[in-house]
Amino acid sequence: MEAKSSELQVSRRQLARILGVTPNVITKYVERGMPVAQSGGGRGHESTFHLEAVFAWWREEINAAKSSARDAYYVEMTEKTRLENAVRRGELHSIEDCTAETAQLITTAKEAFLGLGRRCLQVGIVSTPDQEDQLDGLVREVLDDLAKGVKQRRLDNKQQRKKRPAR
Numbered sequence: 001m002e003a004k005s006s007e008l009q010v011s012r013r014q015l016a017r018i019l020g021v022t023p024n025v026i027t028k029y030v031e032r033g034m035p036v037a038q039s040g041g042g043r044g045h046e047s048t049f050h051l052e053a054v055f056a057w058w059r060e061e062i063n064a065a066k067s068s069a070r071d072a073y074y075v076e077m078t079e080k081t082r083l084e085n086a087v088r089r090g091e092l093h094s095i096e097d098c099t100a101e102t103a104q105l106i107t108t109a110k111e112a113f114l115g116l117g118r119r120c121l122q123v124g125i126v127s128t129p130d131q132e133d134q135l136d137g138l139v140r141e142v143l144d145d146l147a148k149g150v151k152q153r154r155l156d157n158k159q160q161r162k163k164r165p166a167r
Helices: 012-019 023-031 051-088 095-114 116-123 129-163
Strands: 009-011 048-050
Touching (some): 009 012, 012 023, 048 051, 095 129, 116 129
C-alpha cells in the first residue's frame, strides 16, 4: 500500500505514545492484525504505520469487543430467564428448600430406625427386652457411623474447596 501524501505515517514508538500504550503492545496489535504501512524488516528497523488505517482497525477492534461483551450479556440474561422460568414451573428448587426437605427426611428415617427395636419386640422378631436393647444399640452404632461418614465427607469437601485456586 503506497502512502498518500495526506496520510500521516508514524513509527512504532510514536504510535505507542499516541495510543497510550507501550511499543510491545503495538507489536501485539500487529500480531492481531493492525495494519503496517511499511515493515521495518527486523530488529533495529522501525516499522511505520498509517494513522488513518490504524484508527480504522482500532475502531473495528473496539466494536468487536463491544459485540463480544454484548453477546456474553445476552447469553447470561437468557440463562437467567430460563432458570427463573424453571423455578416458576416448579422444575427447580432453592438450596434452602432442598436442605430443609432432606433434613426432614433424615429425621423421619432416624426416628423410624430408632423405633425398630420396639417394633421387632411387638411383632415377635425379638422376644426379650434385652434383645430389643441389643438391636437398639446396633441401630445407634449404624446411625453414628453414617453421621461420622457425612461429617468426614463435609470436611473433605471443605478442604478440597480451600485447595482450589481462586477464580
